[in-house]
Structures are given as structure tokens and as C-alpha cells.
Amino acid sequence: MKNKAVVLGTNYYIGLSIIRCLGRENIDVISMDYEKYGTYGSKSKYLKKQLICPHYEKESEKLKDFLIEFAKNEKYKPVLYPTADQYCEFIDKYLLELRKYYHITMDKKGFWTRVMDKDELYKMALKYNMPVPESVSIKEENFIEKVKNNIGFPCLVKPTDSPxxxxxxxxxxxxxxxxxxxxxxxxxxxxxxxxxxxxxxxSGFDDQMYTFDAYLDKNSNITHWVTCRKHRQFPINYGASVYTEQVYEKELYEICAPFFKGINYKGFGEIELKKDANTGKFYMIEINARTTNLNALLDKVGVNFPYIAYREMIDKPLEGYYIDYNSKVYFRYLQEDLMAIRDYLKTKQISIYKILKSLFNKKAPAIFSIKDPIPGLYYLIYKLNLCKKTD
Incomplete structure (x- = not known):
């Protein structure tokens, strides 16, 4: 492949999973990090080169110039991948300038930031008939009264700007x-x-949380999709997924596809939903506009979303497909799953038997890989504080 892939951030396993997904396809992958310390993803054998660049927030203008200067020296336009919400916001800020030099799936300036904003997302949901939990913005008049009358207790206080x-x-x-x-x-x-x-x-336990992961082409048509069901999160009850199963749930496509199309979404997107334990109805909770932390699972069951995006960006799209069966494969982020297990047991939300049974399921680990072991080893060294800050 002639076009290089540029991955922003390798200090978390999302960046590592993107590198593996692309590197296996013989794509030259370049990572850009604001420091070397803790960037265990950069130790992957599939990474061509790591570059140290300005910070995305503290020196955003300099990072934009750094990216453009890099791309100017490339014969073929690179494909750009954010690995965190903050990188999505950075790309949003300079989208019009960056798109001159990079392939980027989204073409509307500020769109990623809008869908990550809970208040904006709620307005979109109402416009396009997407089921969402009843919400009240702090900016509304009679805010407290509306909470009492329309929301009730217990209630969730959520940020509009999560990062x-x-x-x-x-x-x-x-x-x-x-x-x-x-x-x-x-x-x-x-x-x-x-x-x-x-x-x-x-209402409902953590295993009522689901995800709809999809890729939408330049016309906002879904070409690939997978559905998953969470089992454990950290922090428990309202955290990120640490143990999640791929399951086929067709209803999620029927709910999410029209919404994605309605808002003209493009590229990879993940809608998180919760199923009301009392009614069985699904409600949208949020959208992840960048590669998800479940990417290792999605890849293992046969849908390589970073590569799908790459191929469409270079005008060589792959044929569409989706997973219409239960693979019985589970994503696991070991470190935080162990902490989650501790807390679930402490609060008596999950039995020891259920925990032990889950240990024998087929897994897609977040970090460790027999075929690419060095990032996992470096991660252990990093977590044990055996590597120096200057490394």
C-alpha cells in the first residue's frame, strides 16, 4: 500500500489495535506521540516509525503544522486516525486545513465534537426519533423543577464535554x-x-449495555457492522467496557442505521445503548466517534474497521459485510477487569461462580498478543514503574 497511515496516540491500547490492524495488511504505519514515556503501542512490530510531536491541547497549532509538514513530504496522501476523544476534537478544530493533506473519514468541521457533546446529541436524537433517556440541560429554565417532575431519582449527572x-x-x-x-x-x-x-x-445491570459498531461510507450508508454486549465495566456500573461479548442483535441495526443516515455520519462510529430491564426497550447513551476500545474484539471476529476505513479513503473500498451470528468471543482488558471483578464481588453484584466461568471463554485481549508480544511486555514494565520517564 502506497499511502501511509498516521496514528495519533499510542499510550493506550486503542492506538495499538489500530497499528496491528493496519500493519498486518502491509501498510506503513507512523505513530505520533507528544512523549515516548508509556507509549507501549509504539513497540508493536507492525509500526514503521514513531515521531514525537507537539501536544494536541497545549500546542495544538504547532501539532497542526507538524502534521501538515509531515504530509507535505509524502508522495501519497496519508490516512489519519485519532485514538481518543481529544484527538477527534483536535482534528475537528483544524479539519479544513488537515483534509488538504490527509484522508479523514469525516468531512464536516466540528461534527465529531457535536456528536460527543451530550446536549447536542440529545437534540439530534429527538430530531431523528432515536430513543434516548429523558434529559434536562442545566441551561434550561426551571431546571430543578424539571428534574423533579420529568427525570426523578436516582438520576445521572453527565457532562456535555466528557474529556x-x-x-x-x-x-x-x-x-x-x-x-x-x-x-x-x-x-x-x-x-x-x-x-x-x-x-x-x-434500569438494568451492566450486562444490559450494548454497542452497535459500524462503518459508513462517503454517502453515509452502512457497509459493515457488528453488535456487542457488555458484561463488566470499570468503574463498575458506569465505566468503560472491560469484558464484552460479540453477540448478534439485529434490532440494534434497525434502531441505529436510520439515525446514522439521518445525521449524515461518515466513517467509523459506535453507538452505545442500554436495554431497559423493565420494558426491553433500547436507549442510546452516547456515540464514540473514533476507533473503539473494543477494536481487538471486532477485528478478531472478522471486521477490521481501521483497514475498511483505509481502503475507502484510498478509493479501493472493500465489499460490505456484517457478523450475523454469536461468535462467543469476548474482549478483555485484564488490568481493569480484575479491579472490576473485585468491586463487583465486594458489592455482591456478580457471583464468584459467574466470574470463574467467564475466565474460560475465548478472548480478544486488549494488549497481549503472542504474534506481537513486545507491547505487552513493555506495558508490564511501564505499569511496574520500571521504565524511566525519559524513555
């Missing part, structure tokens, strides 16, 4: 059981000048 919220509070959301708790949380959030929405809590 900034997590950076400040180290939490994805807050749960409030009464008005006093809600008002206390709002005071904390207002001090940080962050916006929030209050959302109805959908």
Missing part, C-alpha cells in the same frame, strides 16, 4: 439520589465552568 469532565473529576458521571445531592454536585461542577445534563437512570 474535560473526566480530566477534572476523574469520573464519567455522578449519581444523585435526591435534590440535596444534586444541588451539591451542581455547585462543584459550576466552579469548574462545565456544562451538564441530568438524565433518567435506565
Amino acid at each position: 474535560k469532565f473526566v480530566e477534572v473529576f476523574r469520573e464519567k458521571l455522578f449519581i444523585c439520589n435526591n435534590i440535596n445531592e444534586l444541588e451539591s454536585v451542581i455547585k462543584r461542577i459550576k466552579k469548574e465552568n462545565l456544562d451538564i445534563i441530568v438524565q433518567r437512570k435506565i
Whole structure:
């Protein structure tokens, strides 16, 4: 393949999974990181080269110039991959300039940022009849009264800008059981000048969380898709997936495909949904606009989304397909899954028998790979603080 792939960020396993998916297809993959320390993904045998670049937030203008300068020296236009929400926001900010030098799946400036904003996403959902939990924005008049009358307790306090919220509070959301708790949380959030929405809590355990992962072409038509079901998250109940199974759930396609088409989505996207344990109805929770942390699972069951995107970007699209069976393969992020297991057992939400039984399922590990072992070894060294900050 003549076009190189540029991956922004290898200090998390999403970047590593993209590198493996592309490198196996004989694509030259270049990673760009703002420091070397902790970038275990860059140790993959499938990576051609790692470049140290300016920080995406502290020096965003310099990073934009760095990327453009790199692409100017390439004979063929590289394909650009963000690995985190912050990189999506960076690309959004400079999309019109970057698209002159890079293949990027999205063509509307600011669109990724909009779909990641909970308030904006809620408005889109209402416009295109996508089921979402009832929500109230803190900007609305009579906010507290609307929470009492329309949402009820317990309720979820969620940020409109997740990356900034997590950076400040180290939490994805807050749960409030009464008005006093809600008002206390709002005071904390207002001090940080962050916006929030209050959302109805959908009944059901963590295994009622599902994902619809899809690739949409330049005409916003779905060409490839997979559905999955979460089993464990960390932090438990409202965290990121750490143990997830690929299962075929056709209803998710019927719900999500019209919405994706309606908003003219392009490229890879993942809609997270929760199934109400009382009614069986699915509700959209959020959209992930970049490669998901389940990418190792999606790849293992036969849908290589980074490569699908690459081929379409260079005008050599792959034939569409989807997984219409239960593969019985599970994604696992070992470190955080062990912490999740500890907390599930402590709160008596899962039995020891169920935990032990899950250990014998066929897995798609987040990091460790027999065919590409060095990143896993480096990850262990990094976590044990045996590598120096200057490495």
C-alpha cells in the first residue's frame, strides 16, 4: 500500500489495535506521540516509525503544522486516525486545513465534537426519533423543577464535554439520589465552568449495555457492522467496557442505521445503548466517534474497521459485510477487569461462580498478543514503574 497511515496516540491500547490492524495488511504505519514515556503501542512490530510531536491541547497549532509538514513530504496522501476523544476534537478544530493533506473519514468541521457533546446529541436524537433517556440541560429554565417532575431519582449527572469532565473529576458521571445531592454536585461542577445534563437512570445491570459498531461510507450508508454486549465495566456500573461479548442483535441495526443516515455520519462510529430491564426497550447513551476500545474484539471476529476505513479513503473500498451470528468471543482488558471483578464481588453484584466461568471463554485481549508480544511486555514494565520517564 502506497499511502501511509498516521496514528495519533499510542499510550493506550486503542492506538495499538489500530497499528496491528493496519500493519498486518502491509501498510506503513507512523505513530505520533507528544512523549515516548508509556507509549507501549509504539513497540508493536507492525509500526514503521514513531515521531514525537507537539501536544494536541497545549500546542495544538504547532501539532497542526507538524502534521501538515509531515504530509507535505509524502508522495501519497496519508490516512489519519485519532485514538481518543481529544484527538477527534483536535482534528475537528483544524479539519479544513488537515483534509488538504490527509484522508479523514469525516468531512464536516466540528461534527465529531457535536456528536460527543451530550446536549447536542440529545437534540439530534429527538430530531431523528432515536430513543434516548429523558434529559434536562442545566441551561434550561426551571431546571430543578424539571428534574423533579420529568427525570426523578436516582438520576445521572453527565457532562456535555466528557474529556474535560473526566480530566477534572476523574469520573464519567455522578449519581444523585435526591435534590440535596444534586444541588451539591451542581455547585462543584459550576466552579469548574462545565456544562451538564441530568438524565433518567435506565434500569438494568451492566450486562444490559450494548454497542452497535459500524462503518459508513462517503454517502453515509452502512457497509459493515457488528453488535456487542457488555458484561463488566470499570468503574463498575458506569465505566468503560472491560469484558464484552460479540453477540448478534439485529434490532440494534434497525434502531441505529436510520439515525446514522439521518445525521449524515461518515466513517467509523459506535453507538452505545442500554436495554431497559423493565420494558426491553433500547436507549442510546452516547456515540464514540473514533476507533473503539473494543477494536481487538471486532477485528478478531472478522471486521477490521481501521483497514475498511483505509481502503475507502484510498478509493479501493472493500465489499460490505456484517457478523450475523454469536461468535462467543469476548474482549478483555485484564488490568481493569480484575479491579472490576473485585468491586463487583465486594458489592455482591456478580457471583464468584459467574466470574470463574467467564475466565474460560475465548478472548480478544486488549494488549497481549503472542504474534506481537513486545507491547505487552513493555506495558508490564511501564505499569511496574520500571521504565524511566525519559524513555
